[in-house]
Amino acid sequence: MSEQNRITINGNEFSFEAGETILEVARRNHIDIPTLCHLRGTVSNGECKICVVEIEGEDSLTASCSSPATDSMVVRTESPEVIAARRTTIRQMLSSGNHNCAVRGSDDRDWTQFQLNVQKEDDSSELCPVWGDCRLQDIAYRYQVSGEGFSKTDIPYHTERVNPFIVRDFSRCILCGRCVQACNEIQVNKAIAFGNRETATKIIAAGDRPLKDSDCVFCGECVQVCPVGALVEKDVRYRVRPWETEKVRTTCSYCGVGCQLDLHVKDGKVVKVSGTEDVAPNYGSLCVKGRFGFNFISSPERLTTPLIRENGEFREASWDEALDLVAKRFGEIKEKHGSDTMGLLTSARVTNEENYVAQKFTRAVLKTNNVDHCARL
Amino acid sequence: MTNTIADVEKADVILVTGSNTTENHPVLSAFVKRAVEFKNARLIVVDPRRIKLAGFAHQWLRPNLGTDVAWINGMMHVIIKEDIYDRTFVGTRTEGFEELKKVVEKFTPEYTEEITGIPAQQIIDAARMYAGAKAGSILYCMGITQHTTGTDNVKSLANLAMVCGNLGIEGGGVNPLRGQNNVQGACDLGGLPNVFSGYQPVNSIDAIKKMEEAWGVSGLSDKVGLKVTEMLPKAYNGEFKALYIIGENPLVSDPDLNHAEKCISNLDFLVVQDIFMTETAKIADVVLPSACFAEKEGTFSNTERRVQRVRKAVEPPGQAWDDWKITCEIATRMGYPMSYENPSAIFEEIATVTPSYAGLTYDRIEDEGLHWPCPTADHPGTPILHTAQFPRGRGQFHAIDFIPPAEKADDEYPMYLTTGRVIYHYHTGTMTRKTDGLNERSSGNFVEITPDDAQKHDLKDGDMVNVASRRGDITAAVKFSDKAVEGTVFIPFHFAESAANKLTNAALDPISGIPEFKVCAVRLSKAA
Known part of the structure; x- marks a missing residue:
């Protein structure tokens, strides 16, 4: 370890690698500096100012996500100045949009008027669609900040609902830029960017057109990284709350990349899919099919009972009847025509265990090697 | 893949061919795009369509359909002639170089241009770029394999990688992108007519003895079985009687569907086990309902x-069962009791008979999966293959000459057709077409064509066009696209109601038995 690379954070000395940011060193050592805009795998822009820290000998506070650690640096992450600055930033954010999570300050007439306005934009009388699943709300709670003391800003842009997957609620956007980074630096679809429109900054697609008319391919990376309620899955918004669901990690069933994903289950039904963070091979990323193409699971068209063809029509049958029939017919054909007149097509869609069982059945029971699957098709 | 997905970001040069990566493997395509945009990697795309990835490429080479061996040989010609190949690797790790050298000698850039339509200078530039890489990664997909020369195409890519020493190293490799979630696993676990699990040959006496012992049976067949593309023609002439299909829909995914349907209808007995009433299930004698991925335990590779x-995560609907349980019940009723307590018990049996999976357990892959080969309980898995040597010792160069595709455009069928997928749908559409949003983004079939070709046929964007090949015809909407190139139309194969595979050619690669989905001749006419 080089004696050169020592940094002191909150009174404790740590070593660091050249190029590491203050935030990275802190996190590695379990010091929790709150962040909003910081997104792993992208270049930090210090946009949100939540992660500011105090560095001894410097006049102003510094964004820890974009400042490299230097030797002999002395940092304080929760000094009174830092906390005051964070509270101001949080208060400004809360006051800048429809953040109706009720940490805003709720005992005056303002709240009623505010909530009525929000409802008009939302078409819902409920609290924010990501209540309980919001970084801003978490941080506001941590620092006990409400939106009081600032006048409510009018919302210059209305909510976009015209695509089938993602609702873009500009009234809740804090312009942290995580979605822009996810789109440009992680998925590299280059569909959205910061745009300076006439009234106020806005995240725009294709010269400020709806997502459906842009280069967006609805991978939903932006939804997954949005720290607030600005980007939410359309089918989830106001229908699914995180405390109502259970998450089950599994492997995607579409292409061969094998993305790790979490199925969010509510009342015995998959209602949402998200990418599993920090795990290979996809590290949280998904595509449109993996994230949004799950409705087939609970489709009313699913087969639910064995069927036997009789006089040209299918009729429902019990498992015993269907399995007996299959076993009998296979047995007859094997007897009469020989094993090599029979075969099995197993599947690239079923599990390893099921493929193993299928080929074992073909070889050990049908006594033929006529087993194949759709690899070629 | 010889290498890992993450490894793509470590390559200096990435050669993508026969893969519309951004639509078929979107998450993996992000690794390619990030390598180019942020890690200074060079990208060569060789594809007959102007796919999205071509927009990220430093070079886009546009070959005529089915001319892959020619451009790959052309690149090797330049690399050998200019003496920019990896002499050490060729000398110490390979054999057959002289034969290869002889075959590629005639593939001068000019001769290659004649066959492929790729300008000679582009061949030279691409060859220099790939050979100049410290680590060069080749990514390919069905655009390489689905040809009557599919095996030749893959061997040629392996030749190219070996010539430049790009195997067994980080950021290198010959990397096929598997199109279905568990194609790799289905192959690994013996879902092939010539091998048991772990690619142990069915005609090896040792392997048969081992399996007979493990399974408690005698008389396992030592005869290599039929491929799917061989079973169906035999059903047509009555030699093949019974088929048990699990989770496949050949009546949309097979080539020359009109003929495939006649073959399957001619079976004495057809059992289809699936999650939906697919086109294939509709003509079955017995249909068995199974659980989907969200309703079962197990593994994918x-x-x-x-x-x-x-x-x-959820219960299967109605009386649907896990696929393994259904198969076991049939076996038991046929006099061979097969029963497992759960998938984990099956996995334990797999480990005992499959050397490459021998060291794997559910516990070991609980948080993060491992790469096979993983032969022992303390083996960390093998992210990169062939680091020290190839399974056969030295890497074998295959001297391969160019053979044209089975069907050529002519006066009667003057246009070429190539098929594939779109980003919003998957394979035969049985799953993705159940999500309204995906249907909204991609609602039905289309024929991708250049405005110039369309004009020649008096077609406008959105017109209905009839597309006919020697085997059948379909009707779909004209779609102008900047992905299209002159002389070729593209049709996705997701849509059963106007199935592209009614048109495709069932001519097969003689070794792998893969059909030539990617090239056939068609004619267009305005639909009435």
Whole structure:
């Protein structure tokens, strides 16, 4: 370890690698500096100012996500100045949009008027669609900040609902830029960017057109990284709350990349899919099919009972009847025509265990090697 | 893949061919795009369509359909002639170089241009770029394999990688992108007519003895079985009687569908086990309802050979069962009791008979999957293959000459057709077409064509066009697209109601038995 690379954070000395940011060193050592805009795998822009820290000998506070650690640096992450600055930033954010999570300050007439306005934009009388699943709300709670003391800003842009997957609620956007980074630096679809429109900054697609008319391919990376309620899955918004669901990690069933994903289950039904963070091979990323193409699971068209063809029509049958029939017919054909007149097509869609069982059945029971699957098709 | 997905970001040069990566493997395509945009990697795309990735490429080479061996040989010609190949690797790790050299000698850039339509200078530039890489990664997909020369195409890519010493190293490799979630696993676990699990040959006496012992049976067949593309023609002439299909829909995915349907209808007995009433299930004698991935425990093996867990999140609908349980019940009723307590018990049996999976357990892959080969309980898995040597010792160069595709455009069928997928749908559409949003983004079939070709046929964007080949015809909407190139139309094969595979050619690669989905001749006419 080089004696050169020592940094002191909150009174404790740590070593660091050249190029590491203050935030990275802190996190590695379990010091929790709150962040909003910081997104792993992208270049930090210090946009949100939540992660500011105090560095001894410097006049102003510094964004820890974009400042490299230097030797002999002395940092304080929760000094009174830092906390005051964070509270101001949080208060400004809360006051800048429809953040109706009720940490805003709720005992005056303002709240009623505010909530009525929000409802008009939302078409819902409920609290924010990501209540309980919001970084801003978490941080506001941590620092006990409400939106009081600032006048409510009018919302210059209305909510976009015209695509089938993602609702873009500009009234809740804090312009942290995580979605822009996810789109440009992680998925590299280059569909959205910061745009300076006439009234106020806005995240725009294709010269400020709806997502459906842009280069967006609805991978939903932006939804997954949005720290607030600005980007939410359309089918989830106001229908699914995180405390109502259970998450089950599994492997995607579409292409061969094998993305790790979490199925969010509510009342015995998959209602949402998200990418599993920090795990290979996809590290949280998904595509449109993996994230949004799950409705087939609970489709009313699913087969639910064995069927036997009789006089040209299918009729429902019990498992015993269907399995007996299959076993009998296979047995007859094997007897009469020989094993090599029979075969099995197993599947690239079923599990390893099921493929193993299928080929074992073909070889050990049908006594033929006529087993194949759709690899070629 | 010889290498891992993450490895793509470590390459200096990436050569993508026969893969519309951004639509078929979107998450993997992000690794390619990031390598180019942020890690200074050079990208060569060789594809007959102007796919999205071509927009990220430093060079886009546009070959005529089915001329892959020619451009690959052309690149090797330049690399050998200019003496920019990896002499050490060729000398110490390979054999057959002289024969290869002889075959590629005639593939001068000019001769290659004649066959492929790729300008000679582009061949030279691409060859220099790939050979100049410290680590060069080749990514390919069905655009390489689905040809009557599919095996030749893959061997040629392996030749190219070996000539430049790009195997067994980080950021290198010959990397097929598997199109279905568990194609890798289905192959690994013996879902092939010539091998048991772990690619142990069915005609090896040792392997048969081992399996007979493990399974408690005698008389396992030592005869290599039929491929799917061989079973169906035999059903047509009555030699093949019974078929048990699990989770496949050949009546949309097979080539020359009109003929395939006649073959399957001619079977004495057809059992289809699926999650939906597919086109194939509709003509079955017995249909068995099974559980989908979200309703079962198990494992899938992804394209980088990583064995990963599948976990049950919800109950299957109605009386649907796990696929393994159905198969076991049939076996038991046929006099061979097969029963397992759960998928984990099956996995334990797999480990005992499959050397490459021998060191894997559910516990070991609980948090993160491992890459096979993983032969022992303390083996860390093998992210990169062939680091020290190839399974056969030295890497074998295959001297391969160019053979044209089975069907050429002519006066009667003057246009070429190539098929594939779109980003919003998957394979035969049985799953993705159940999500309204995906249907809204991609609602039905289309024929991708250049405005110039369309004009020649008096077609406008959105017109209905009839597309006919020697085997059948379909009607779909004209779609002008900047992906299209002159002389070729593209049709996705997701849509059963106007199935592209009614048109495709069932001519097969003689070794792998893969059909030539990617090239056939068609004619267009305005639909009435």
